[in-house]
Amino acid sequence: MSATAYEKLEQRFRRILILGDAGEALNWDYATMMPVGGGPARGEQLAELSAVRHALLTDTETADLLEEAAQDDSLNDWQSANVKAMRRKWAHATALSEDLVLAFSKACTACETVWRGARAENDFAAVLPHLEALLMLVRESARAKSEKLGLSPYDALLDEFEPGERSADIDIRFAELEAFLPGFLGTVLEKQQSDPAPPFPQGPFAAESQRQLGLKLMTALGFDFNHGRLDVSLHPFCGGTPDDVRITTRFDEDDFSSAMMGVLHETGHALYERGLPARWRYQPVGQALGMAVHESQSLLIEMQMSRSRGFLEFVAPLMREAFKGSGPAWDVEALYRNLIKVEPGLIRVDADEVTYPLHVILRYRLEKQMIAGDLALSDLPAAWNDGLENLLGIRPGSDREGCLQDIHWYDGAWGYFPTYTLGAMTAAQLYASALEDEPRISTGIPQGNFTPLTDWLVDNVHALGSLLSAATMVEKATGRPLNADAFTRHLKARYLG
């Protein structure tokens, strides 16, 4: 008996995804191990891998097989979801001409290279023409994808990072946050100012001690070192593949909490990858959902769980042991209060969980305007500064601390920013339901027993792969569609409770 269209698709996507995994491993090496002079050769390797994958994906046979498999009513739920996920990848890939893909890739490299210098020199004018050229291609891609996918141009870009997510829904959720956060922030700042400041542990904290603590926490959370590693890189990330998950961090010898929280964050990503259904390992339906759900898994561990008093009860003795700490700065309550300090700042990546969404809302609003052609790039610096002042009450004194700070736009990632805050909302809603569903989660955490939590996450999120849409997964796991309620409730309880 010859293979069905569906079986042929499985074979084809298996190869595409495995070659993608090879690229992931090479990217990890690039960020952690590679000598600088290896850069151009590694670039060639990654480009050829992409080209081979793209050719397999856009081959006319793929389209024919997808058509045929769509008629196959013998497929089970996983198989049908798999075909749907394949079709989505195929539609995104075929929407753009090869010329456009090539021009876009070159414009990204050119703009990102100039951006590095422009950021260092605080010189937006230097990068402006490159960003203009890049934005033109982004808008052209958005139009092309819009036609192919039947979505608005912005949604067509967003859909690649977060399948099924639409800006109409984001607008509603972000409006709720914007109505709530600025006033809430004022109240929190008042409360924190009226309380005496907690004492702060004094360093230096040796990198190796920080690493040992990180390894201990990863082990406690169930990170399997037979299938993963912890390393150092300039920009921390979770890379590798589900069977070989590689997370990275960087160590600040003056403040151990940044690496510790970073490790916990990346461990959340890693547990998601490890928990994906092994039966569907090299199929689109076996992959993680979009960037918002991925971020929800890291924020659930880092923000929801690890900045709780219960977790501090478990981790405070380990901290004291790791750094030979003693005295009032090392008490659970002092450590906890330092970890939940709120302070409006200019830089997104340093922001706390109260102010972070406001940074995201600003970027989301601006990128929608730029993609629609309603904001000229020459007006971006002023619009950024006005927007931040309006949202956070502080104004950047320079573009380096303003619209030059993030790599995303300069590297071609448009339609990505909202996923950070969708992730924070998803984390809050999932965590609240997990605590309700399973009382042993709360009792386990102070004792260092995280199995009730990770079991719940595997059952409700990880093991489902991409069987359900993100929206359906959240609704099934929590009993209601995603909204801002759990997130705002969480903030009130933690910061005003």
Place this chain on the structure above:
Amino acid sequence: MSATAYEKLEQRFRRILILGDAGEALNWDYATMMPVGGGPARGEQLAELSAVRHALLTDTETADLLEEAAQDDSLNDWQSANVKAMRRKWAHATALSEDLVLAFSKACTACETVWRGARAENDFAAVLPHLEALLMLVRESARAKSEKLGLSPYDALLDEFEPGERSADIDIRFAELEAFLPGFLGTVLEKQQSDPAPPFPQGPFAAESQRQLGLKLMTALGFDFNHGRLDVSLHPFCGGTPDDVRITTRFDEDDFSSAMMGVLHETGHALYERGLPARWRYQPVGQALGMAVHESQSLLIEMQMSRSRGFLEFVAPLMREAFKGSGPAWDVEALYRNLIKVEPGLIRVDADEVTYPLHVILRYRLEKQMIAGDLALSDLPAAWNDGLENLLGIRPGSDREGCLQDIHWYDGAWGYFPTYTLGAMTAAQLYASALEDEPRISTGIPQGNFTPLTDWLVDNVHALGSLLSAATMVEKATGRPLNADAFTRHLKARYLG
């Protein structure tokens, strides 16, 4: 103007070789960084990469283009040699079906993974079924290549590692060595026993100090750390790619000389890779010649140069500094005599240059029998032990010290072993000619100036890539065809002089 057949071939082989480089990088990671549980997934990645490369190579268009390019009389010498090298790769690849390539790649990964444990546990039976499955595929490949290339099955395998080399020639050279070495070995052992034993530096020697010394020697030899690394692995090797050469070693805290000589050995390989013609980077003619020439470059550095009194004059002060050594054990003469100590042993990789060829002759003989089907794998341990006893007068007490010691067969490298001893002969012949041609080589070495030597190697070997055959390159560089004379002369001078 449309591209010529030759230009199209260059494009095609560029992709094939770059994807091969991606595989090299993944192999390095596998041996140095990868957690054990990542093995099966890495196996899938390497298998898919092989399959894609194989498909590109065996596509009917490749055959047509090769035919057409062979008629193109406008090609220069490099281009013609390039077409010849392409044709050879194509002939080897088309001999095998894609299924066989895929099955072979997976069988290698599976067998090698089990071998790691089996060697540690001294459990040949554990790996036997995997090795049997692998050997079946090796024999199938040998038969298929034999038909396609018009060579005997063994020569068809050998030709992939050492293009143009034939077992009939090896039989003659190895017979000469076998006639010479056992008697010579007896004389050397008598001489060494009659001399008072040199004092031996006493450890422990910290791994980090050994690493620092290794880095210093690599730097002195011109290893470019902007384009390479030194790491630790179970089985030391030189991997990576010409623009990102990764060598590995392992540290024995009781004897620093094993890692030091290992690093010098791999540096010889690395200098060859780095010295290949950049103009032909991703073309077959730009690649290194076969494994015998590659080994000649490592042995020329490790055995010919680094175990000379001149090199010891340079390195002895560095050794004393690295390990805070003082006293008679650290004198040049004592260090030298320890480095050229001859002692029959069970382990090939620890063998001195006198006994090493006998280890190779054993493996060469056994693998010819196994490929011919004249030796069952279940009889391998006994055949190994008998053979070694016969050649060297000692008998392994366990398979760990016997047929489990080398990775090669378990990783699918059959027809490879003879290249080690061909390499030793080539190293001796090249080095003798280099010293004759360029007197500054001998005067430079004691002063740590290796540029005259490495320049000679680049001019006569490295920068030629695969422009000439190995036989022609050796003849051009040394004025005569490869034979055992220079090697035996070298042994007599060093060990009886």
